Amino acid sequence: MLYVAVALRSFRRYSTYTAATLAGIFTNSVFGVIISFTYIAVWKENPTAGGYDVTDAVTFCWLAQAMIMTVAVWGGGTTDDVADRIRTGDIVIDLYRPVSFLGWYLAGDLGRSAYHLLTRGLAPTVVGALLFDLRFPDSPATYLLFLVSVALGVVVSFGIRMLVACTAFWLLDQTGVLSLAMVCAVFFSGLAVPLVLFPGWTRDLVLALPWAALVQTPIDLWLGHSTGVEAVAGLGLQATWAAVLLLGCGLVLRVADRRLVVQGG
Amino acid sequence: MSLIEVEDLSRTFVVRRRAGRVRRTTDVVHAVRDLSFDVERGEMVGYIGPNGAGKSTTIKMLTGILVPTGGRLSVAGIDPSRQRVDLTRRIGVVFGQRTTLWWDLPLRDSFDLLRRIYRVDPQRHRRNLDEFTELLDLGALLDTPVRQLSLGQRMRGDIAAALLHDPEILYLDEPTIGLDVVSKGRLREFLRRVNEERQVTLLLTTHDLQDIEQLCRRVMVIDHGSLVYDGSLAGLHARGESTRTLVVDLVDEAAPIEVPGARVTRVEGPRQWLSFPAGASAAPIVASVASGYDVADLSIQEPDIEDVIREIYSRR
Structure with a gap:
């Protein structure tokens, strides 16, 4: 199957940069340590902040480090290739291929995320477990749900990043859009602080936004904070955002294609 | 019926320009104007003209990624812009300045992905790949990542890539740009062979007139969007006195x-x-x-x- 082949090739492509991977694991681990101590200090003052105990908080911090590259919170991944190809005009080569543009790049991004999960995800988690007391799920089913949630998180993140990349069809300079996208992702995913710490109604709001699917939703499954109906609802919301964003991408690409083909961009 | 039929083909672009603080003027640019020509199966046609003459615009319309604003065209019986995906399986496109190969992957992997994209039968793929590998001397390069190839090597890889799905027509946009004399010669030899043995119709745009002299019996010259000459190379000499x-x-x-x-x-x-x-x-x-x-x-x-x-x- 073509898309599986694409995902495998993408996995292999990212695996050629071993030095970058090792450096990244080191960086994630250093930040993990720093943020862990911050969280320990915070939860010492307020041991039930956001409904988490201190072990939850420290686990959250290490899992969030593990998710950064896996779901590409900062951006990056195959959508960066798309933005580059739009800018250089190489995108026409993609138009000459009898395959789904979106499917192609999504498959590539899933291959990339699989590689990042196994390296940039697994390694810092092991480091964190050696240095701190982390909480691990006790049933294999929870691990499975977590992985499904991470996969959905990758698709949601891909949808957002693809929409951002597509602005290159209209904008000559993407710097503004990229910074805005990054700030949103960092704050609304839970990477900066767990979303459960947001006060009052803002907490419900940020939990409903698509960015929550990137970090907060999978980690709540891991920690056992969302179980049963709540877990299903969480996954359902992720799946809904994934579908909406992919549809949005399809629509934007149609418009961009029309602009290119009819107006001669 | 000819393989490529073009009749009164036109393409205009609307260019908006600022003409003051608020006021904007709209200019209509005729990139291609009432172009008509036919290309028969198995021909090798050189398409030349100065920069901005309308060469790329024509190729874009022939390959379906630009909709004409006027006229009629049919490629292998297909209306390119309406049935772009159907057409992509029957044509190959080579850009001298862009690559269809994947930068981080070995050449072999790029070829394998292309086989899956075009759903080429594995046996036929193997046969084609063996032949191109021999003719283009790619054997030692198959396991090299594309980013490590020289320009000439990459170009050979790109041409093989464009032919793997047995296209009926091959469009080449500046295929020899930046290549040294030996590489150019080798590439032309290969193209001649592909045209003769596989009856692939070739349409190439170029600034290197040696490409035309050595490959094409027929030349089309375009300037300011109109065809100013269509005929043999000898006729072009006579015409230009x-x-x-x-x-x-x-x-x-x-x-x-x-x-x-x-x-x-x-x-x-x-x-x-x-x-x-x-x-x-x-x-x-x-x-x-x-x-x-x-x-x-x-x-x-x-x-x-x-x-x-x-x-x-x-x-x-």
């Missing part, structure tokens, strides 16, 4: 040579340059020069197609 040059080395310096049918264009010591129409035979001129003067050496320079085309442009 091109001339051949007889270079005569005399034993001693002498006054300009006077012979019927040719005139001296330059004198430099004992060497003189005589020009005569490209269509005329050199034999009588050589004979009369040899009989009337003390000649040490003679040589003939063929007309330069670039001068011919410049001549055609300047007369418009």
Whole structure:
């Protein structure tokens, strides 16, 4: 199957940069340590902040480090290739291929995320477990749900990043859009602080936004904070955002294609 | 029915320009204007013209990624812009300045992905790949990541990639740009062979007129969006009133040579340059020069197609 082949090739492509991977694991681990101590200090003052105990908080911090590259919170991944190809005009080569543009790049991004999960995800988690007391799920089913949630998180993140990349069809300079996208992702995913710490109604709001699917939703499954109906609802919301964003991408690409083909961009 | 049929094809672009603080003017640019031509199966056609003449616009319309604003065209019986995906399976496209290969992957992996994209039967793929590998000398490169290939090597890889799904038509946009003489020669040899043995129709745009001289029997010249010439290379010479040059080395310096049918264009010591129409035979001129003067050496320079085309442009 073509898309599986694409995902495998993408996995292999990212695996050629071993030095970058090792450096990244080191960086994630250093930040993990720093943020862990911050969280320990915070939860010492307020041991039930956001409904988490201190072990939850420290686990959250290490899992969030593990998710950064896996779901590409900062951006990056195959959508960066798309933005580059739009800018250089190489995108026409993609138009000459009898395959789904979106499917192609999504498959590539899933291959990339699989590689990042196994390296940039697994390694810092092991480091964190050696240095701190982390909480691990006790049933294999929870691990499975977590992985499904991470996969959905990758698709949601891909949808957002693809929409951002597509602005290159209209904008000559993407710097503004990229910074805005990054700030949103960092704050609304839970990477900066767990979303459960947001006060009052803002907490419900940020939990409903698509960015929550990137970090907060999978980690709540891991920690056992969302179980049963709540877990299903969480996954359902992720799946809904994934579908909406992919549809949005399809629509934007149609418009961009029309602009290119009819107006001669 | 011809393989490619183009009738009164036009494409205009609307360009908006600022003409003041608020006011904007709208200009209509005719990139291609009432273009008509047919290309038969198995032809090798050179498509030339200065930058901005409308070459790329034409190719984009022929390959379906640009919708014409007027006229009619059909490629292999297909309306390109309406059935772009169907068409992609029947054509190959090579851009000298872009690559269809994947930067981080070995050449072999790129070829394998293309096989899956075009759903080529594995056996046929193997046969094609073996043949191209041999003809283009790709054997040692198959396991090298594309980013490590030289320009010439990458180009060979790109051409193989464009032909793997057995396209009926191959469009080449500046295929020899940036290549050295040996690589160019090898590529032309390969293209000639593909055209002869596989009956692939070739349409190439180029700035390197040697590509045309060595490959194409038919030339189309476009300027300002209109076809200014369509025919044989020899006809192009006649049309541009091109001339051949007889270079005569005399034993001693002498006054300009006077012979019927040719005139001296330059004198430099004992060497003189005589020009005569490209269509005329050199034999009588050589004979009369040899009989009337003390000649040490003679040589003939063929007309330069670039001068011919410049001549055609300047007369418009």
